[in-house]
Amino acid sequence: MKEGRLQKRNAFGNQCKKPAGLTSLQLLEAGSRMNRIHQGPVETLTAEVQGVRRRKNPTEMDTVGSEDREHTSSLERWDKTSDNAVEKVLPQDPLKWFGVLVPQSLRQAQQSFKQAIPVSVELASLQVQLHDAQDLYSHLLEKKQQLLLSKNRGRDVPSSD
C-alpha cells in the first residue's frame, strides 16, 4: 500500500540538502576585498537584521527603533487576526497525515528537519550581515580615497607658490 512507499522515502529526510544561500556565501569569501571588519558599524545593522528575523517569525515582538514602529504596528494588527488561524493550524502535526503509528525513521526525519530550520535561518541572517559589512567597507574605502586625494591637493597648492 502507499505506506510502504512512504516508509522508503524517509531515508531522504535524514540528509538535509545544502541551502541555496551557502553557495553565494562561498562566492563572498572567494571574492572578498576586505581584510578586517570593524565591529562598530555592524551593530547598527542588527536592527535591520532583526527586521528580517521578525518578518520570518511574526509572532515574536521585539522593541526596535522608531522607523520600525510603523512596521511593528501593521505587523501587530496582522498578527491579532491571524493568531487565531495560526493557533488552529499549529497543533496539527503533519506526522498525523500518515496515521498514528508511524515508523521511527519518519519521526527521526521530522526531528532532523526541525533542527535544520534554525540553522538555515541563521545562515541567511549571517549572509545579510556579511553583505552589509562588505558594502560599508567598500563605501568607507572610497571615502578614504577621496579624503586622501583632497588632502594631497591641499598640500600641493601651497607648494606651487
Added chain:
Amino acid sequence: MPFSEFTFNVDSGYLEGLVRGFKGGILKRTDYVNLVQCDTLEDLKLHLQSTDYGSFLANEASPLTVSVIDDKLKEKMVVEFSHMRNHAYEPLAGFLDFITYSYMIDNVILLITGTLHQRAISELVPKCHPLGSFEQMEAVNIAQTPAELYNAILVDTPLAPFFQDCISEQDLDEMNIEIIRNTLYKAYLESFFNICNQLGGTTAEMMCPILEFEADRRAIIITINSFGTELSKEDRAKLFPRCGKLHPEGLAQLARADDYEQVKNVADYYPDYKQLFEGVGSNPGEKTLEDRFFEHEVKLNILAFLNQFHFGVFYSYVKLKEQECRNIVWIAECIAQRHRAKIDNYIPIF
C-alpha cells in the same frame, strides 16, 4: 486428508502450474543490477520491456512518473490474480478470497480517513487497492460513527465477522481509526490462521510459519511505533495478533515495554527474531528493522515454492510480487529524485 497429493491436480493443477509460471517471471538479481544502472525512468521502462512485464508502459503518456509505474505494476499483478481466482474451485477460491481481505481492510480505512478529512469519494476510490475492492465501497462516506458504518454498510461485506471487537460509539478520529485498522487486521490474521489449520496437510505446514511471523512482526512494529504516542499500554496489548510464536509470554512482555531496548530483550528469547535485531540502526549503511523483517518474509515465501500440491504458493506469489513492486518503485524513486546513495536498498528475491 491423507494422500491429498493424488487429488490436488484435479481441481487446482492448472492453477498451480500457472502460478509457478508467473513465479518464473519474477525479476532476478541480474535484472535488478540492470535496473539500478538506469539514468532515467525511460531507461527503466526499456529494461522492464525485456522482462516478463513486456510493454506494459507502452501506452502511458510521457513524462513517466513513479506513481504511474506503481499503478501499472499493481494492475498487472491484479490481472493475473483475478484470472486465477476466476478459475478456482472451493476450497482454493475461499483461500484466494481470504488473501484479498487484507487489502479490503486497507481500502475501508483509507475511505474512512478520507471522509474524515472531507475528501470527495470520487477522489478516494481510485486510490484504493484494486485487489481489495468490494461493492459497497462508494457508500462508506455516509457513516459518522463506527456503529453506523457497521450496521449500514459493512455488515454485507466479507469483513463483517472481523468487526466483533471494535464496534464503539466513539467518534472517528485518527487514534480510533488506527485502533480499528489494527483490530480488524488482528481478527483477520487469526481467522486466516484457523482456516489454514483446518485445511490441514501441506497447506497448513507452509502457511502457518508465514502467518506466525506476520503476527509477531506486527506485534513488534506496533510496540515500537507506539512509543511517544498517546496509545496506552492496555490498548496496545489489545492490538497484538495472538497466532504467533510470541503468544502469550512474549506479547505480555511487549505490552509492558517502554523503549526499544526492552523490545530487543523480548525478541532475544526467540532465536529467529534475535537474528533480525542484530545490526539494525538508522545510520547510512545499516538496515532498518522493517527491512530485516521484509527480508525474512521473502525467505519464508520462497520456501513455499519448494513444496508441491498446496495453496501456499498462491499466497507467496502475491507477497513476492508485492515485494518486487516495492523494489521497482524504490529504484524508480531513487532515479527520479537523482539521489542514488541508497539505491541498492531493494531486497533481491531470486
